[in-house]
Amino acid sequence: PLPPPRRFGAAIERSRDLLRRIKDEAGIPGILVGVSVDGKEVWSEGLGYADVENRVVCKPETIMRIASISKCLTMMAVAKLWEEGKLDLDAPVQKYVPEFPEKVYEGEKVAITTRLLVSHLSGIRHYEKDITKVKEEKEKANRALKLTKPYQDKEQKEKEGKGIEKTDSVKPRKEHEGEVKSRVSKPGRRDKEFEQEEYYLKEKFESVIESLKIFKNDPLFFKPGSQFLYSTYGFTLLSAVVERVSGQKFTDYMLKMFHDLDMLSTVLDDNEAMIYNRARCYVYNKKGRLVNAPYVDNSYKWAGGGFLSSVGDLLKFGNALLYSYQAGQFKNTNGKLLPGYLKADTVAMMWTPVPKTEVSWDRDGKYAMAWAVVEKKQQCGCCRQQRHYASHTGGAVGASSVLLILPEELGSEAIDTGLVAPPRGVIVSIICNMQSVSLNSTALKIAREFDKEKWAQYVD
Numbered sequence: 001p002l003p004p005p006r007r008f009g010a011a012i013e014r015s016r017d018l019l020r021r022i023k024d025e026a027g028i029p030g031i032l033v034g035v036s037v038d039g040k041e042v043w044s045e046g047l048g049y050a051d052v053e054n055r056v057v058c059k060p061e062t063i064m065r066i067a068s069i070s071k072c073l074t075m076m077a078v079a080k081l082w083e084e085g086k087l088d089l090d091a092p093v094q095k096y097v098p099e100f101p102e103k104v105y106e107g108e109k110v111a112i113t114t115r116l117l118v119s120h121l122s123g124i125r126h127y128e129k130d131i132t133k134v135k136e137e138k139e140k141a142n143r144a145l146k147l148t149k150p151y152q153d154k155e156q157k158e159k160e161g162k163g164i165e166k167t168d169s170v171k172p173r174k175e176h177e178g179e180v181k182s183r184v185s186k187p188g189r190r191d192k193e194f195e196q197e198e199y200y201l202k203e204k205f206e207s208v209i210e211s212l213k214i215f216k217n218d219p220l221f222f223k224p225g226s227q228f229l230y231s232t233y234g235f236t237l238l239s240a241v242v243e244r245v246s247g248q249k250f251t252d253y254m255l256k257m258f259h260d261l262d263m264l265s266t267v268l269d270d271n272e273a274m275i276y277n278r279a280r281c282y283v284y285n286k287k288g289r290l291v292n293a294p295y296v297d298n299s300y301k302w303a304g305g306g307f308l309s310s311v312g313d314l315l316k317f318g319n320a321l322l323y324s325y326q327a328g329q330f331k332n333t334n335g336k337l338l339p340g341y342l343k344a345d346t347v348a349m350m351w352t353p354v355p356k357t358e359v360s361w362d363r364d365g366k367y368a369m370a371w372a373v374v375e376k377k378q379q380c381g382c383c384r385q386q387r388h389y390a391s392h393t394g395g396a397v398g399a400s401s402v403l404l405i406l407p408e409e410l411g412s413e414a415i416d417t418g419l420v421a422p423p424r425g426v427i428v429s430i431i432c433n434m435q436s437v438s439l440n441s442t443a444l445k446i447a448r449e450f451d452k453e454k455w456a457q458y459v460d
Contacts, residue, residue, distance in 0.1 A: 008035075010305050011045050011449040019430075022442055023047055029282050030058040030431040031289065034311030035446060037424045037454055038408075039238060049435065050279035052290065063265055064279045064431040065298075066309045066401045067394025071235055073266070074303040075118055075370030077242050077257055079346050087245045089115040093237060096244040099209055100216050100237060105223045112224050114241055117234045118369040119354045123220035125229045127196035131221050134229070134432050136193070140362065194435060199397055204297050208250045211300040228357045228367065235304030242303070244332065261320050261341065263313040268297045269306050278308065279433045281398025291451040293398025293435070305396055312430035319403045321347055322423035329410055330422060337421065352389050361393045361440045376409075387445070393440050400437035403429045406447040426450045 001337040015033070034041060046058025049081040081087040093100055103110050105123065128134050193199075198214070205211040212417050215233045222229070243250040251268055258266045267275060270408045281293035298306040322341025325347040340347075351373050353366030364386055365372040377386040387406060394401040408424035428443040428450075 008037070008042050008450055008453050010433075011035075011446075011453040014309065014361075014449050015043070015446040016047075017443060018442060019047060022437070022439075023432075024292065026291070026434065026437050027284065028432045028434040028437060029060070030057055030066065030279055032060070032062055032311045033446070034060070034315045034429045035450055036319060036427045037227050037317040037450055038068070038425070039323070041315055042450070043379070044315075050277075051279070052282070054352055055126060057278070057308070058279070060312060061265065061277050061310055063267075063275060063277045063308045063310050064341060064401070064433055065147050065281065065305075065396045066307055066314065066403075067305045067392075067396035068232070068394050069314065069394045069401050069403050070303060070305050070307040071370045072392050072403065073254065073258075073307060074235055074242070075350060076239060076261075076317070076321070076342070077246075077254060078114065078118060078370075079350060080257070081242065083343060083346055088240070089113060092119070093241055096207070097212075097237065097240045100212060100240070103220050103224075105220050110220070110224050112237075114238065115162050115369075116224050117191055117241075118236060119357055119367055120228055120230050121354070122229070122231065122234050122237075123222045123224045123229065124231045124237065124432065125215060125218055125221055126229060127139050127193075127198045128231065130219065134221065136264065143358060145201065154369035177295055191384050193395070194397070200294055201300055202295060202297050203300070203365045205299040208236060208243055208302065211236055212240060214300060218439060226356070230360075232301050232304035239303035240302045254302070256267075256305075257315075263300075263309065265313045266307055266309040266317075268302060269308050271295070271297060273346075277310070281396075281433050281435075283398055283435055287326055296397050298396070305394065309431075311429045311431060314403050315427050318403060318427035318429070319423050322405055322425055322427065324409065325351070326408065326424060328423035353415050361438065362391060365391070391440060391443065393438075395435055395437075399431065399433055400439055400442045401429075402437060402439040403427075403433040404443040404447055406444075407452060408451075426454070 004035045013309055019033055022028070027051050030046060030050050032046045034044040044060035046060060046062050048058055050058045050062045062224060078087065080091055088095070090113050092113060094102055094115070103112060112122045112124070116238045126149040132291050136357060226455055239250040242253060246253045258264070275431065282290055283293045285291045311328040320341045324342040325344055327340045328344030330337060350369040353368050353373050353375065357367035359365040359367050362372055362374060365374040371390045371392055374388065377387040379383070388409070389404060391402060391404040404427070406426045410424060426447045429439060430439045430443055
């Protein structure tokens with residue numbers, strides 16, 4: 001068998017340097033990073049402070065808000081229930097949650113299904129209630145995107161007939177604007193996204209059904225299935241579906257799943273609970289001073305942005321998915337391979353880009369089922385190669401995050417000889433205690449560093 005990977009000294013050094021630059025540039029108090037290669041954690045580290053006032057430094061076990069990576073965790077539960085035959089992805093949600101009213105759009109009855117919810121195609125609003133504002137923001141973002149994109153890229157898109165129509169789809173959430181956003185405004189200040197009142201809800205909701213009241217009677221922004229609008233509330237509705245289908249409280253079902261996945265540091269973002277190693281959250285005020293982030297209660301959005309975790313736990317989660325995805329491809333294992341948490345086909349379905357979607361934090365990607373996916377592509381010889389990977393970023397009050405999975409492209413000899421076992425690939429998780437920080441391209445650079453060094457070792 002191939003020797004185990006050696007130390008990744010050079011990749012760690014270059015990646016640490018990159019993170020320090022991001023940290024300094026954005027004025028981030030504390031940042032955590034974790035990297036695993038072929039299922040083994042090879043680097044986890046904290047830089048800066050988990051608590052500035054008390055000078056508590058970040059450690060690998062520090063726990064922070066993971067924001068929208070919560071959507072990926074919720075999707076794992078949805079996929080499991082679907083595999084068990086308990087959940088029909090294409091049934092109207094009212095089958096499971098009659099408390100959610102049936103919807104009418106422009107005079108006709110329309111159906112919202114679980115499948116539409118997980119890809120943000122339901123028409124349910126995000127934090128902004130005013131549809132005209134949402135459309136204006138969308139057009140602005142499209143114009144900015146066109147300015148930043150290289151000219152050939154734009155031409156190519158038009159050739160493929162994939163040009164984004166101005167009014168066709170509605171604005172995804174601002175905190176995910178990622179790489180398009182200019183670096184001029186200091187992260188952590190309240191950008192427009194964080195001016196939405198509903199980010200700062202302080203009410204504690206006793207159940208996910210109760211939290212539906214925030215948005216359940218609001219009109220849909222478009223006909224379900226016709227457009228994309230990133231919506232955390234869509235995931236609040238999804239949590240009600242999971243609760244009814246599983247017959248357990250949503251939070252109980254998720255905590256049991258984390259236990260099965262050995263994610264013992266992943267918990268609810270509950271203000272009252274004693275959570276060891278929990279970091280504080282920060283923002284910059286109007287004067288540019290670092291201050292504690294305002295108090296919020298995230299019980300209205302457990303599924304879409306309500307979990308806390310460590311980078312190590314996110315790596316375990318990524319590896320469980322990557323293992324599931326690849327286990328079905330290994331032929332010659334003489335029954336030695338344990339099954340994946342999910343079936344290979346299920347993960348492949350979750351990572352299949354869905355038409356009419358877009359991803360603001362990664363312009364190469366499309367949205368799939370609670371994941372953004374970039375497909376393998378190379379247009380000309382000796383030119384830029386696009387690798388296949390899946391990612392999700394998150395932005396919450398006082399926190400930003402990313403989880404990125406870069407699967408190894410398995411050659412037939414690796415699969416047939418049984419010399420290697422899954423998972424094969426690089427996983428990167430980064431979390432920081434500052435809002436509005438774009439981390440996706442940093443995670444991809446780090447993943448590439450480790451991937452490059454891994455192959456260099458095998459060649460030696």
